[in-house]
Amino acid sequence: MSQRVGVVGDEAFAAAVEGAGGDPVVGAASDLDGIEVAVADGEAAVVDLLRAAVDVPVLPVDAGSGVRSVPSSDLESALERVLEGAYRTERHPVVSAQRAFNGVRALFDVMLVAAEPARISEFSVRCGGESVARFRADGVVASTPAGSVGYNSAAGGPVVATGTDVVSVVPLAPFATDADQWVLPLEEVTLSVERDETPVELLADGRTERTVAAGEPVTLSTTDAFETVVVPESVRFF
Template sequence: MERAEWTGTDDDTPLVGIVGATENLDSAAIDRTVSDHDATIVAGSLEETLEQSPSVLVCVGQSALGAVARADASVPVLPVDAGDGVHSVPAAQLPAVVDAVLAGAGLERHQSTLRVETDSETLVGDARGPHRAFFDVALVTEEPARISEYSVTSRGKRLAQFRADGVVVATPQGSHGYASAAGGPLLSNGLDAVAVVPIAPFVTQTRQWIVPHDGLELAIERDEGPVTLQVDDRSLGTVAAGSSVSITTADPLSMLVPDGEWAELESGSAD
């Protein structure tokens, strides 16, 4: 991690952007804190807020954090109540954390994201990608009790071919979500790796894998029903049998971690 360049300087007036589910925030306390540091709050939609070039972006909730990652924002992000697997700040403590950050107690940690593309002819135009994923990527058979066949290749080496309801690839921060519910391992945020987990495999001995987060390919070898490509919380459409999904690394998301006493704040697992 490195110290955030904008913290603790007098060169510019800091702009604090706020996006996401803000209804549970103590807005009055945050306003007072920001005012005490001669800073300014900018808010609105994600697009409107980013257009103001904020110095730091307070991002409330998991969905908002995923949207920020997809937007390829270059601003340091301070996550709030972002769920397990993300080093985030509880909403109740946000005013104090903002105070510490604006006083210069801020470190930047670069969290990996994934670049996702598919060659499926059933998706057209931008739907094929590239897309950015912060939490996970999944291929899922749409209809219950319809088992399809998938393969996993890592850096040119075929790892496995199996029948299952689907397969999910999770980043360390995403390993606490869909992948965990499918029985996958929890990954440390310090790993440059992803977890690959079959969803309801037909053969119970099917393995799970922890592999590098680039050079990964999922393929639909055979389908017994429509298979949907999901990136984070978005469904991108049906992917045809014989198609593949390529997963590589994308530009990381800059996450702001308050240091000092605030570095111990966590809403999820330790790094």
């Protein structure tokens, strides 16, 4: 019996699954039952699978180097290896951001950002209960190793190696010419809005979750891990 492979995103990937000898199951991330591995078309599909709490290994396709995705042009050969069991997996920390609300989960990054264009606010970063920095900026982003090669890197933050339980924290468009960036232990980071002068939104993996008020700190913690497939066709992390 051929292995059932979930496909989220490009339905054309079903043909690649069949070509590799698998049985494609195409649908929304929350509707995939009885599958043994999932294929995610792009970063959005990876996030959908995370939020659906799919508990099988995920093969990311065209989803960036942070999750060592494979190019779509190499998908069929990558799937052949997967269905033969010739692959390894990597586990990426999943971040929970919470305070006086139900926690939101993120694989790549958590961000506090001014909701209105061309507006800034004041933010602070704490680690282990101690103040790290306070600054005026458009926002602040805390990125996991998987997310550190994306928006974080574009904003000037350091790339963090896979397997480390840290986050890269970077001010977004800071109102200063000498702003710093920090690599901090994930379990000990708190982000806060310090002034109630403009609405600030909490984003998880680029998706708006809620408004965060001044005096409502957002504490990060690790909830679980997200497992991805690594094959020779996977891109290098760096």
